[in-house]
Amino acid sequence: MYADTQNDITRQVVRVAQLLLAYGAESDLVEEISQRLGQALGLASVEISISSNSLVLTSLVHGRCITTTRRIREHGINMTIICELQRICLLTEKGIYGLNEVRKRVSRIQPKSYPRRYLVPMIGLSCGSFCHLFGGDTMAVLITIMAASVGMSVRLAIAKHHFNLLVNFAVTAFITTLVAQMGYHLQLTDTPKLPMAASVLMLVPGFPMINAISDMVKGHLNVGISRWGHATLLTVSSVIGITIAMQLGGLFL
Structure with missing residues (x-):
C-alpha cells in the first residue's frame, strides 16, 4: 500500500470516528466502527484513543504508522447519522464500497431534523x-x-x-x-x-x-x-x- 493511500484511508476513518462522537455514539461503538472500517479498506490495524473533546487515531500498514488528531465538537444527538455511518461500514466490509465511494458517502452526510x-x-x-x-x-x-x-x-x-x-x-x-x-x-x-x-x-x-x-x-x-x-x-x-x-x-x- 502506498503512503498516499494510507493517508487517505486514515483521513476517512478518523472522519467517521469524529462524526460518530460528535453526534452522540458511545465510545465502544466508535472504536469498533473505526477498526472495522479501517481493516475493510486495507489497513492492518487501527488504534484509537478517545478523550472528552478529542480523539487520536493511529493506522498501521507494513510497519508504517500514521497518527492523526481531531477535535470533537458536539452537534447534538442524531441517530440517523450514526446509523448511516454504520451502514457505510457494513457495505465496505462486504466489498460494495471502496475508498472513493466511502469518501463520497461520508462527505454527503448532512444532519436532518424534524420540521x-x-x-x-x-x-x-x-x-x-x-x-x-x-x-x-x-x-x-x-x-x-x-x-x-x-x-x-x-x-x-x-x-x-x-x-x-x-x-x-x-x-x-x-x-x-x-x-x-x-x-x-x-x-x-x-x-x-x-x-x-x-x-x-x-x-x-x-x-x-x-x-x-x-x-x-x-x-x-x-x-x-x-x-x-x-x-x-x-x-x-x-x-x-x-x-x-x-x-x-x-x-x-
Whole structure:
C-alpha cells in the first residue's frame, strides 16, 4: 500500500470516528466502527484513543504508522447519522464500497431534523401524556401540552441563534414553568402541580446519561465522566430556571 493511500484511508476513518462522537455514539461503538472500517479498506490495524473533546487515531500498514488528531465538537444527538455511518461500514466490509465511494458517502452526510411544525406539537402531546399517566385531569393535560409546546418553541428559537446549551435549558425551563403555573394562579385544575412537573420532562438529558453510564461500564472512564458532568450541568441549568420561575410566581417552597 502506498503512503498516499494510507493517508487517505486514515483521513476517512478518523472522519467517521469524529462524526460518530460528535453526534452522540458511545465510545465502544466508535472504536469498533473505526477498526472495522479501517481493516475493510486495507489497513492492518487501527488504534484509537478517545478523550472528552478529542480523539487520536493511529493506522498501521507494513510497519508504517500514521497518527492523526481531531477535535470533537458536539452537534447534538442524531441517530440517523450514526446509523448511516454504520451502514457505510457494513457495505465496505462486504466489498460494495471502496475508498472513493466511502469518501463520497461520508462527505454527503448532512444532519436532518424534524420540521418545527411537527416537532413542537408532538413534544407537547408527549408531555401531556406523561401528565395523564401521573393522574392529571383533562385541564391539567391541556395546560401541560400548551406549556411544553411553548417551551419547545423557545428552545428551538434559542438553538437557532447558537446560544450556549446551558443558557438554552435554563431559559426554556423558566418559560415552560411560568406557563405551567396557570393551573395555580387561575385555579383551572384540581392537580396544578402535575403540569409543572410533566411539562419540563422534555429537558431531561436521558440519552447523554445513558451514554455516560455505558462508557464508564465499558472502561471509557474519562469520556463517561465528561458526559455525565455535561448531563448534570444541563440538569442543574433546568433546575435553576424552574426555581426562578416558581419564586417569581410565589410558589417556591
